[in-house]
Amino acid sequence: MWTPLPSSALRLTGADRVDFVQGQMTNDLRGVRAPGTVACCFLNVRGQIEFFARAYRREGDVYLHLDAGQAEGLTARLRRYIIFDQVEIQDVTDELRTVHVWAQAVPGWNSEGPDAQSFELGGGTVLGGRVNRTGTPGVDLHFLARHEDAVRAALEAGETPLAVLEAARVRAGIPDVVRDGFIGTLPQEVGLDVGGPLPVMSYRKGCYVGQEIMARLEARGNARYHLGRLEGQHLPDHAEVAREGKVVGQAGAHADGLSLARLRKELAPGDRVEVGGVPATVGALSPVPADV
Template structure:
């Protein structure tokens, strides 16, 4: 974790707003988490899946006034808007892109949650600096997020700006995927990528897009591979580089930074490597998996 508490501007994130009296019911039937749980005091992390239960989008959802704010990948927000509009039908809602008027920041460091007035409880939310802040819904170990008016000066609150790497390194250490950097669109299975562990799925909310196959994957224990954090001894392999165990290809790399990265590996090979003390390799780099707490 960063030794200095500060903020990181997440320039790759955008903000969509869903307003109107049907906003909760509209999203409830489409996304993986419980929209009825979203209040000014609680935000959630959620997924928009294909009917086959494969990843399309992931986002934070926070309440602000009469709107549900979706904090999304900026580069892919038009695709999400298009998909949501397909299901609008007669719902009394409005969908807006508020990216130009908002900024998304991560608060990192040992005092990050205290500075935002938040407890170490995933999803705990409250007003902050003219916007809304919330403990990261995936794990409090990643600090807080905030959706603020564009141009907000956090220096007035005694917070200095930190580089993106201050947040990204901690994310990698914790094994948390970062949207389509790590999750293959229309291919990634939520449970293979630990999205259930990171609180993206409500198992008792009822039907949503992709719910049947997501539940089947869980209850039939169909997972054969997992996204895991790894440390590297050697050059950082590019995303998609194969990972080998001996002469056998057993997975591939995802995003990374310096000597940390994520890799998708088969569970049987993780067990085999541990038992036989065999090293994973990706190119010329030794890859050592870890199990985060």
């Protein structure tokens, strides 16, 4: 099975490209060999998420894969920090397409190989990244828009709608910063910390915007919220979660009677809450394999 992903993308070139983006992102891109990939966030000075991306380090550039509509904002943010850096930022959204293949059975992909690989598929070169979107690692394929028909034809399984992929993601307990509406939260509150279902953090990589807040949270371990699960029918997306009239969290996307949510840590499985006025129950969030 494979699913088209609504996407936007940036390409960074220039001698300082790795060092420059390293000083902006939460994860350690410099620590991976080319080709390599890491999930990361770009934070504000209060440590809150502004953007989520998957960063690919290649021999001649850095490729940032983002959700749809995110590239323009991240471009503006990055350009504010260019002073003497030798780096060029190009929005390549219109030139590229991305699909997620649910398993690693992709012609040309080495399932025992590195997390990022370039190989031939459909008459052109594709960039693949091992990504866990459903509880089982699959492959994100990035390729030129003009090769889209040929790449789709080369994939052995049929197309599966995005809504089905989203339902599998929610069941697996894997957050999506944009689709769950978690922009503006702290990474530790929504499952993005080290050991979470979608780790984006390195606490040893050096300075970046928001790093002081992240270091303080690591030292004190005092985030008041964490990623949780809500159970209920027809729960509204991105709504406040309340208990006894007090706001205790924020719901993400809803699918098949489940929602992921940013919840106060004192809530326990079985607690009754309301999501935008709709009754729900706090469920147990089963651990899933970490994103790779």
